[in-house]
Amino acid sequence: MKPPILTRPFYFLWTTQTAANAADVLYIMALTVLVLDRTGSLVSAALMPLLRSGAQMLSGFIAPLLISRFKLPALLLMSQTGQFLLFICLAVYLKLNGDGASLIAVFTLVFVMSFLDGWTVPARNALVPRLVTHEQGLLKANSLVSVSDQVVQFAGWGLSGVIVAVIGANSTLVLTAFVYGLAAAFTLGIKEPADPEHTQHANQQQKETAPDREDSRWLTLTEGWKLIWRVPRLRLLTFMDVVDMLGGSVWVGAFTLAFVQVALGQGEEWWGFINAAYFAGTVGGGLLVLALSRTIGSRYLAAMLIGMAGYGSLTAIYALNTQPFVALMLVLLMGPFAELSIINRRTLIQRSVTKLMLPKVLSAQATLLHLVFCISLLVMAGLAERFGIVNMYLLAAGLTLLALLVGLAGYRAFHDKEAGTANG
Template sequence: MKSSFLTRPFYFLWTTQTAANAADVLYIMALTVLVLNQTESLISAAFMPLMRSGAQMLSGLIAPLLLNRFKLPALLLLSQTGQFLLFVGLAVYLQLTGKDAVFVLVFALVFAMSFLDGWTVPARNALVPRLVAHEQGLLKANSLISVSDQVVQFAGWGLSGVIVAVLGPSPTLLVTAVVYGLAAAFTLGVKEPAEAHLEQQPTDAAPDDSIAAAPASRWHTLTEGWKIIWKMPRLRLLTFMDIIDMLGGSVWVGAFTLAFVQTALGQGEEWWGFINAAYFAGTVGGGLLVLAISRAIGSSLLAAMLIGMAGYGILTAIYALNTQPFIALILVLLMGPFAELSVINRRTLIQRSVDKGVLPKVLSAQASLLNLVFCISLLVMAALAEWLGIVNLYLLAAVLTLLALGVGLIGRQAFRNESAPGARM
């Protein structure tokens, strides 16, 4: 596989998203510290991530209307520039008002930024197949993006904590504004090939002619992605697997992992940090592994995804039953490669299953649905933790992943039925 499969606009897209993700981590850390320092309320601080998910869900619902009006690079530029301007306003406001800041206004600006961010990931993932010179490079491109996402998560939280501690929350926000500005500037280099609007990129599944022929009313535009997911067995299956997996995935949110470390492992907060670091290190390693074996995976995306889910589910079950801290570190380190094998191949399967013209709408619908599922999962898992106990909660998460695996095994016929001639799933 040659690196020429990845075009210059793809590298601009990769860079702008990495910078934007880094800015997100910085500003969330800085704002969380600021809110905690001034309100001394954990509820106020915890409200921010929930509000961000809600805003992104609402944004995904109306994104199809914007996708019909703007080209993907223009929409990405609008999102990044809008976030940059809003964040500059937020940073300046906090600098001028200090402790007198009205947090209703702060949260309103965060909501607006999250709303703009809601169509960034669907637009990015829909752009990737258009910016890859050959379909064989698609898995490699997704692996690179996943690696950079995980590196930002892995290094970002630790570094942002140091930056906030050294500079203070308010100056950190000004640094973040500069990073957002760089992200917006790099977006100017994301140019969609002219032929992308004229030619249909080959996919493993033919587009649904009945959907494509439907009248382009506003309601049709808003619901088109949802209809395609429902009518295509392959997409319906992948989305259902995603939902089941997401229901259990929320157990890796900080509060649950801390409770597990304290209750099951009998350790303090320092081991909570070790567990988180080991998990992110594993996901970074997993992304690099998928990148290295992308040629070997070839078109066997379904098999690779199912192997990833099986390994992740089994390791999660062992982790839940384990009481030794060092073994727990090894287990979460091993989970990362299996998790990435599952996630990257599932994303690539979705990109290859839908015509590039409707892919953004499909991804927007999926993003809205998964944001809603994640919010519900957080609330449900919190209640179940009180009832079942933290160990059983992780066992439940393992069962859900293995259930999603079972759904994939039972429904694999959908991939054979919709595969292009010669495709090997």
């Protein structure tokens, strides 16, 4: 009897990350409402995502030091348990102090929680290849993870707003603590298969680097970055991720609202329709990739390039369109192409480096992408004010098509067998 393609530990990983993402959405919504009620300042509320992004960027940078000392399931357990305990502290503090609670204390706890959360996505994506038993299962696993991420984003923000409105912000924090507790509990079921290569490498590294701890730490911190630069396939894929992140920031709420008002001549209700259609499209896209996993087979590169071509072209048409219903259909169609590109690119990255080095590579990429996203928000906002919102979306489409051309130009790198087994 053949072993299942997706193992039981994978489903525990999938469940714990879905629960953790749902808890994140709930507590961000509840805290945003609390901060707005207390200060009436959008700037204060906007500090929340900025703090989270900065903490996750810092966490991603030092994650290799933790990865070299602990197994990935242990890291996830520490992260989820730490966030659960810190969140209980936050909820109790807010309950006891009410309107007298210090925003500095609240933001400090948010920063520390986000720091703990910073290594969960690299650890999760690095664990996925270790918890599937067949190459085809990798694409299926990535599709399931992407679908759950998008469902939480799509349904979570709307439902969390309703929950906060119905039971209040403080009760929502109690519910969030329960969800965080579930996420931590499910983490206990994630068991990483024994890997003799990992143990041997760790022992050898400890012997070689014991005399000079400072050099050892610097080597560990930079190992993933060096591998990305040295391996052509990883370098190309990382560049494509960076370009996607530069253009992808145009779907942030403020930009989509400006486009709806200026280009489509509609009000805030159409802003909601556009957001809902975009997330619905990405959920449908993830399910489509899951259904087509057997058809795609190992043709990850072709699928990724088709996704990029479709997404870039539809974004350009969307930018030039002035009809609301047409815009709605275009955004809905973008989702499947975006997911086809993202899921297959993630799968290619996972297959471009050994399982031992993958967490360090993903940590380096996560740090870079957090930084690029922050920069992109500022740059795109300036470009929108100077050249107009329509030209900003055209630029985003151009960036995606540029990444497509780079992928086509670097076609040989994707078929280099050595690139697929790089171990640094």
